[in-house]
Amino acid sequence: MTGLRYVYAVCRPFGAALQTQxxxxxxxxxxxxxxxxxxxxxxxxxxxxxxxxxxxAHLEDLEWLxxxxxxxxxxxxxxxxxxxxxxxRLATVFRDxxxxxxxxxxxxxDFRRTLDRLQGRVEWGVKVYLESAPGETPGxxxxxxPTAGKAVSGRDYLRQRSxxxxxxxxxxxxxxxxxxxxxxxxxxxxxESRLHTPQDSALSGxxxxxxxxxxxxxxxxxSEEFVEIVDRTKDDAPGMRVELTGPxxxxxxxxxxx
Amino acid sequence: xxxxxxxxxxxxxxxxxxxxxxxxxxxxKGVVIAGDIRINLLDIELLTVKLRLIVASVDKAKEMxxxxxxxxxxxxxxxxxxxxxxxxxxxxxRLAELETGRPQEEAS
Numbered sequence: 150m151t152g153l154r155y156v157y158a159v160c161r162p163f164g165a166a167l168q169t170q171x172x173x174x175x176x177x178x179x180x181x182x183x184x185x186x187x188x189x190x191x192x193x194x195x196x197x198x199x200x201x202x203x204x205x206a207h208l209e210d211l212e213w214l215x216x217x218x219x220x221x222x223x224x225x226x227x228x229x230x231x232x233x234x235x236x237x238r239l240a241t242v243f244r245d246x247x248x249x250x251x252x253x254x255x256x257x258x259d260f261r262r263t264l265d266r267l268q269g270r271v272e273w274g275v276k277v278y279l280e281s282a283p284g285e286t287p288g289x290x291x292x293x294x295p296t297a298g299k300a301v302s303g304r305d306y307l308r309q310r311s312x313x314x315x316x317x318x319x320x321x322x323x324x325x326x327x328x329x330x331x332x333x334x335x336x337x338x339x340x341e342s343r344l345h346t347p348q349d350s351a352l353s354g355x356x357x358x359x360x361x362x363x364x365x366x367x368x369x370x371x372s373e374e375f376v377e378i379v380d381r382t383k384d385d386a387p388g389m390r391v392e393l394t395g396p397x398x399x400x401x402x403x404x405x406x407x
Numbered sequence: 408x409x410x411x412x413x414x415x416x417x418x419x420x421x422x423x424x425x426x427x428x429x430x431x432x433x434x435x436k437g438v439v440i441a442g443d444i445r446i447n448l449l450d451i452e453l454l455t456v457k458l459r460l461i462v463a464s465v466d467k468a469k470e471m472x473x474x475x476x477x478x479x480x481x482x483x484x485x486x487x488x489x490x491x492x493x494x495x496x497x498x499x500x501r502l503a504e505l506e507t508g509r510p511q512e513e514a515s
Contacts, residue, residue: 153443156440162505166465177468200444201445204446205446206410208446214430215426215430218426218430221427221433222432222433235438236432236433237437237440238433238434240441241440242442243442243443244444248442249499252442254442256440263438274428300455322510345431345435348427348431354514355425394428400433400436401436402515403438404436404438404439
């Protein structure tokens, strides 16, 4: 194959075949590059899109980024059905196969250690949302005043405002307590856990305020139990929404242990 | 070879996987390896990408309490670097002015 080499993941050799119709970024089929007992999953990408300058420009293009991110994830997801992949960050590109081999050699120790740590494990994502209270704008602050009917006095207005502020504070505190408790429970049932920055609702397009955004590394064998635990907590907290995603390849655990 | 055991059915990310979840993982997580094509995702693009995804202006984002990129060491260190570069340039300029100015002062 000609062109540059886009690397998706590093794995240990695996026996099963990849889905034949699987395509990676720019529609090219991913290939396996074996070197010293490790496998890099790569596909050819054109220079005109993946050389430094065009790549830089593309990354500013949200549509291109979306398509590429989905394609990258698609390959990782497919690998997950046949092995335990170590996902690389988006747009890891080499000139040729020998560049990829050199990288495998240089990072061999890290790769082996991390692959051992992740072996047979998957990532589950758990997010907790504080649902918007009645009369609250999705942005988070209570703005809509009960203006219907008579005008309220300045004193009443201020009293209502401070009451709402207290209610809001109370809801936040409860949400935080719930999220902390849930995280402790789940972390105890996982091999490792990571707390991510909460997502903004404008970014994720979901309702409510994200108060917990966590990832848990769980063995495949124990995943069913983990999912059941998350399911059980869903009814525990009124006004709160627990969302489970996965199984993901261990993206959040691909780095060294913190 | 590994033989994955049966997993529970996928939750929340079959087909129409939440784009935010995917971007979060492929851009922010995963092993960082310096390839031959040197693009540091954290250096410039990610900031603009993130900002574009949330709201049009940084001030609006801050108003809404969205300031998490400030916690991102790579992003804030970049901010620090450019600040340093600016200061550096200013100091050099000032130094040049002083150096060209000094002989005259000494002579007078």
